[in-house]
Each structure stands twice: as C-alpha cells, then as structure tokens.
Amino acid sequence: MQFGLDTPAAGRQPFDPAHADIGALRAALDSGRLSSEQLVGYYLRRIERYDKAGPRINALITMNPRALEQARQLDVGAKTMVHKPMLYGIPFIAKDNYDTAGIETSGGSAALKHSVPAVNAFVIQKLLDQGAILIGKANMSELAASHGRLGYSSAGGLTLNPYNTARDASGSSSGSAAGVAADFAAFALGTDTGGSVRAPASVTGLAGLRPTLGLTSRSGVVPLSLTFDTTGVLARSVKDLAIVLDAIAGPDPGDTATLAQPLPGARYVEALGTRSIRGARLGVVGNFRGGNAEVDAVERTALDRLASLGAVLVPVTLPASFEDLWNSVLGPVGEAEFKPQFERYLGTLASSQPKTLARLIELSEAGDIAGSATPVNPARLAALRAADATSLADSPTYIRILTQTIPGVRLELESLMAAHNLQALVFSTMSCPASPRFDRADPSYVCLSQDTYSAGYVAAAAGFPEITVNAGSISGNMPVGYSFMGLPYSESRLIGLANAFQLAGPGGPALPAL
Numbered sequence: 031m032q033f034g035l036d037t038p039a040a041g042r043q044p045f046d047p048a049h050a051d052i053g054a055l056r057a058a059l060d061s062g063r064l065s066s067e068q069l070v071g072y073y074l075r076r077i078e079r080y081d082k083a084g085p086r087i088n089a090l091i092t093m094n095p096r097a098l099e100q101a102r103q104l105d106v107g108a109k110t111m112v113h114k115p116m117l118y119g120i121p122f123i124a125k126d127n128y129d130t131a132g133i134e135t136s137g138g139s140a141a142l143k144h145s146v147p148a149v150n151a152f153v154i155q156k157l158l159d160q161g162a163i164l165i166g167k168a169n170m171s172e173l174a175a176s177h178g179r180l181g182y183s184s185a186g187g188l189t190l191n192p193y194n195t196a197r198d199a200s201g202s203s204s205g206s207a208a209g210v211a212a213d214f215a216a217f218a219l220g221t222d223t224g225g226s227v228r229a230p231a232s233v234t235g236l237a238g239l240r241p242t243l244g245l246t247s248r249s250g251v252v253p254l255s256l257t258f259d260t261t262g263v264l265a266r267s268v269k270d271l272a273i274v275l276d277a278i279a280g281p282d283p284g285d286t287a288t289l290a291q292p293l294p295g296a297r298y299v300e301a302l303g304t305r306s307i308r309g310a311r312l313g314v315v316g317n318f319r320g321g322n323a324e325v326d327a328v329e330r331t332a333l334d335r336l337a338s339l340g341a342v343l344v345p346v347t348l349p350a351s352f353e354d355l356w357n358s359v360l361g362p363v364g365e366a367e368f369k370p371q372f373e374r375y376l377g378t379l380a381s382s383q384p385k386t387l388a389r390l391i392e393l394s395e396a397g398d399i400a401g402s403a404t405p406v407n408p409a410r411l412a413a414l415r416a417a418d419a420t421s422l423a424d425s426p427t428y429i430r431i432l433t434q435t436i437p438g439v440r441l442e443l444e445s446l447m448a449a450h451n452l453q454a455l456v457f458s459t460m461s462c463p464a465s466p467r468f469d470r471a472d473p474s475y476v477c478l479s480q481d482t483y484s485a486g487y488v489a490a491a492a493g494f495p496e497i498t499v500n501a502g503s504i505s506g507n508m509p510v511g512y513s514f515m516g517l518p519y520s521e522s523r524l525i526g527l528a529n530a531f532q533l534a535g536p537g538g539p540a541l542p543a544l
Contacts, residue, residue, distance in 0.1 A: 066119030118161030138183030151250030168205030225486030232511025308340030321461030321479030
C-alpha cells in the first residue's frame with residue numbers, strides 16, 4: 031500500500047519526519063521539503079506496520095478515511111498562503127471520547143461504536159479551522175475509567191506501551207499516548223479527570239498537560255465527571271504542548287467553565303523563551319515517594335538538574351488528607367455525576383443510539399458484545415450498573431464536597447504556596463512505572479504504593495494545571511515523568527519551567543524500537 035510518495039520540490043532535499051516535533055515539521059512544510067500529503071502518508075505507513083501488525087500497539091480505534099484527501103487540499107491551499115498557522119497541514123490523534131463529525135465516536139464502548147456525531151467537539155473544530163488534520167481516533171479505557179484494565183475497551187481492545195509491550199500505556203488516554211510515542215502523529219488530544227493525560231504521558235516518555243479547569247472547552251466530549259474533566263494535550267515536547275495549547279485554549283459559550291478565563295488569547299509559545307528556572311522557588315512534595323526505588327532515584331536526578339539550573343528547592347509536605355483524595359473527593363463526586371452527565375451527552379446523539387445508561391448496559395451485556403473477543407471489562411460493567419442504580423447528585427455528601435471540601439483543598443494549596451513564595455510544586459508524576467498489561471503477569475514489576483496515581487489527584491481535585499515531562503528511564507525500558515503543578519491559569523509559568531527542565535536533560539528516553 032502506497033501513501034503520498036511524491037518527491038519534494040526540485041533542488042530541495044527530502045525531509046525525514048521520523049519523530050520530528052511540530053516546529054521541525056512546520057519548517058519542512060514551509061520550505062517545500064515536505065508536503066502534508068507526504069506527512070500523512072508517512073504516519074499512515076507507520077500505523078499500517080505497527081498498530082494492528084508487528085508489535086500490535088493497538089493505539090487507534092478508527093481512522094479518518096479522508097485524511098490524505100484533506101492533506102492534498104491543504105497542500106493546494108498552502109501555495110497561496112503567506113502566513114500559515116503553526117498546525118496547518120500537521121496530523122493529530124484525538125481520543126475517542128471527542129465528537130468528530132462524520133467519524134465514529136465510541137468513548138471506548140462497543141455499544142456506541144457506530145455513533146457518528148453531527149458536529150465536532152469545540153477543540154477539534156478549533157484545530158481543524160487552523161488546518162490541522164485528524165488522522166485517527168485513539169483507543170482508551172472504556173468510558174474513561176479503567177477499573178483494573180488500563181487502556182482496555184470493548185470498542186478497541188487493549189493498547190500496549192510502545193516502550194515495552196509487556197506493560198500498559200496507563201489510562202485512560204492510553205491510545206493518545208501510545209500513538210504519539212509510536213510516531214503515528216505529531217501530537218494527540220486526551221482528557222484528564224484524575225490523571226488520564228499525565229499518567230499515560232509519563233509512562234510513554236511524552237510531555238503531557240492537564241490545563242486549569244476552564245482553560246479549554248469540554249463541549250462535545252463524552253463526560254466522566256465535569257467537576258474534574260479537562261481536555262489536554264500529549265506531545266513530544268513542552269514546546270509542542272505550548273503550540274497546541276495556543277490553538278485550543280479559549281472561551282466557549284457551550285462550556286460555562288471556560289467563560290471566567292482571566293487572559294483569553296494568551297500566547298503560551300511566548301513563555302518558552304521568557305522563563306528560566308534560575309531563582310524559581312519550587313516546592314518539592316515528599317508525600318508520594320516510596321512506591322518504587324528506581325522512580326525515586328529518577329526524582330533525585332531530576333532535583334539535581336533543577337538545582338544545577340538555579341532553582342531554589344523547598345521541601346514541603348502536603349496535608350495528610352491530600353494522600354487520599356480519590357476516596358474523599360474524586361470517587362464520590364464521580365459516582366454522583368456520571369449518570370446524569372453521561373445521559374445528557376447520550377441525548378445529543380442520533381436516535382439510533384442508546385439514550386440512557388440502562389440501555390447502554392443492556393447492549394453491553396448482549397451477546398454481540400459479551401460474546402466478542404473484547405467484551406466489556408467485568409469490573410467496568412459492574413461500576414456502570416452501580417452508577418445506574420445510584421442517585422447522589424443532590425445528596426448532602428456530594429454538596430458538602432463541592433461547597434466545602436474542594437474549596438478547602440484549593441485554599442490549602444494556595445496558602446502553602448504563598449507561605450513559601452513558591453512558583454510551582456514538583457513531584458514524580460506517578461510513584462511507580464507503567465504496570466503490567468492486565469492479561470499477562472510481569473514479575474519484574476515493583477510497586478509498593480497503594481495507588482500509584484495519588485499525586486495526580488491533587489491537581490484534579492483543585493482544578494489546577496499540571497505538566498509532566500520525561501525525567502529519565504528505568505529497568506524494563508520504562509520512561510518516568512516528573513510534574514510541575516501551579517496555581518490556576520499559571521500555564522505560562524509552568525511551560526517555561528518545564529521547557530527549561532526538558533532542554534537541560536538528556537533528551538528523553540531511547541525511542542521505541544519500532
């Protein structure tokens with residue numbers, strides 16, 4: 031199968047797009063050394079060789095059948111454009127819980143595998159308006175909750191980690207992370223409720239951003255819990271995160287959480303060259319260590335790097351209650367919100383699609399899905415049944431968490447950072463490396479933490495931004511991410527800090543052997 035193998039313009043050397051970042055791709059496209067058609071063709075060949083064949087990474091559920099045609103159209107348009115948007119002609123992957131007009135959007139549920147939205151999610155449309163090309167939809171944990179099977183869904187099966195196929199790509203934005211790591215696209219969109227962008231980015235050697243709640247729109251995205259849901263980015267570098275964030279951030283009348291932004295139109299790329307680490311006061315969080323000795327050793331190296339760059343490292347201990355935010359905040363709120371919010375989403379779909387959670391469960395339990403090679407994870411199905419039987423949206427516990435507990439978490443973080451005059455908090459994104467795939471034991475895996483994702487719940491519960499960037503690798507060829515978390519709408523500062531940290535590092539983990 032051949033995809034767009036035309037040659038570059040006469041006199042110009044061809045450009046190899048392998049693992050290239052957005053800036054390099056933009057320069058090659060603008061110089062004529064590469065066309066969008068060639069770039070899409072390169073990624074399609076990678077997908078053909080490695081996604082459902084070879085190591086079977088299985089990052090993608092659905093392809094955009096018009097990607098090459100759209101690339102050709104953009105190449106024609108480029109000939110008369112003086113200034114092109116940074117993402118013009120550059121392919122990306124979207125998690126399969128983003129609505130995409132004319133392309134199936136399942137949320138990982140086989141019961142929704144034939145749901146074709148009429149319009150694009152808000153942030154998808156923003157990217158398309160700037161000439162980015164959606165190449166495919168990424169597999170994910172079913173309806174964005176893993177329940178012991180990270181990166182597994184009835185619609186897509188199991189996504190594997192390109193660095194080590196005996197391990198998973200975490201969740202729930204598993205396919206988004208694995209797809210970028212395997213070089214199937216330049217960047218990907220994911221969603222993050224309790225860590226679902228940051229953790230997959232961490233275990234696949236990527237940069238990942240959970241933005242401030244309200245900076246990017248959730249319109250047209252299958253909800254899990256809108257108190258915590260964010261739309262975020264996974265990319266090869268912090269610079270690429272900034273480029274994509276510039277493209278997707280901004281108010282959306284369809285998502286009221288985005289209407290209170292203090293700086294609409296902020297330019298995040300500008301933060302790359304204006305921030306350095308020298309003199310920055312960083313709070314080094316000590317609560318979440320001890321899960322894996324190798325991960326802790328990577329953190330010590332990361333802290334040495336920060337110190338060498340001139341950071342002022344301030345040891346801090348978060349309140350003990352912050353170590354159990356899943357049980358005290360995220361879990362109970364998620365239980366209360368999922369059914370009513372999910373059913374509101376179902377109400378936007380075509381009449382042929384299920385309109386209630388009960389009907390989706392009924393379809394999921396039927397023979398076509400239950401008897402397939404990828405039935406619904408039994409634990410996920412049990413959680414859906416429990417959600418359908420639960421009515422907690424007006425319970426005193428839910429209201430107390432929203433009105434007292436979450437504001438208290440925010441206030442404690444703000445007070446801690448103010449008391450120490452901190453620009454950011456830093457910590458290992460996860461306390462353990464990528465876990466073994468659910469269907470195969472790996473005796474080399476070591477994790478002593480009760481919950482390797484606990485650190486990620488802090489930003490989620492507070493609605494604060496967090497960036498993870500690769501800090502090194504450990505045995506099993508497993509990347510390890512390090513996080514920079516800040517106050518609301520401090521993305522520019524975090525981007526500057528994380529970019530300086532990344533540029534001063536060894537250049538990231540060895541690329542997957544694909």
